[in-house]
Amino acid sequence: MPAGRNLISRSERETLAAGRALARALRAGDVVLLRGDLGMGKTVFARGLAAGLGVDPGEVRSPTFTLVNPYRGHLPVYHIDLYRIEAPRDLDELGLEEVLGGEGVAIVEWPERLGPHHPARHVMVRLEDRGGNSRHITIEDARGYSTR
Numbered sequence: 001m002p003a004g005r006n007l008i009s010r011s012e013r014e015t016l017a018a019g020r021a022l023a024r025a026l027r028a029g030d031v032v033l034l035r036g037d038l039g040m041g042k043t044v045f046a047r048g049l050a051a052g053l054g055v056d057p058g059e060v061r062s063p064t065f066t067l068v069n070p071y072r073g074h075l076p077v078y079h080i081d082l083y084r085i086e087a088p089r090d091l092d093e094l095g096l097e098e099v100l101g102g103e104g105v106a107i108v109e110w111p112e113r114l115g116p117h118h119p120a121r122h123v124m125v126r127l128e129d130r131g132g133n134s135r136h137i138t139i140e141d142a143r144g145y146s147t148r
Contacts, residue, residue: 005139008130015041015127016057018137019048022123026053028075029101030143031119033111036127041135042109043081045125049107050077062109067094076104088115 009015026032032049034042043062051057054073063069063081071077078099085091096117099106111118126138 004141007137007139009041009135009137011133012041012044015044015135015137016048016051019045019050020052022125022139023049023052023105026075026105026123028103028105031100031106031108031122033122033124034107034109034127035111035124036135037129040127040129042127045127045137046079046107046109049105050079053077053105068099076102078102078104078106080106080108082108082110082113085110085113088113088117091115091117 036042047057047060050060055071063079064083069079100119121143124140128136130136
C-alpha cells in the first residue's frame, strides 16, 4: 500500500476492507498505530488488519480491559488498546518492547499514550468523522520502506 494514502469509508464493511488491504503490505516487526476519537472505527479497522493476516475476524475484540489481545494468524498479531492508560509509566509492566517490532505485527489503538515507547518506524492510520457512517482514513507509512 503506498505511503500517504487517503480513503473514504462509508460503512463498517468498507473499513474492514481497508484494514485487509493494508495487511497485505505488512510483515513481521511492523507496528500499525490507529488514531481517532471514540467510535471512529479503530477496532473495526484492526479487525480488518487481523483478518488480512489470517486471524478469524470473529475472534477480534477490543482489548480495552485486557490491554493486549494476542492472535495467531500467518504471523502473531498483537492488538493493543491504550485507552485506559493514564501515563507512559503504566506501560512498563505490559512488556511492549517484546511486541513492538517483534516477531509479529502490533496494532495499537490510542498510540498517543505510548510516550517513550512510541516506535519511530510505524504505519499511522487516522480515522476521522465525515458525518453519518462515513470516515476519512489517512494512512502514512513511516517504516522506512514503501515497496513490496
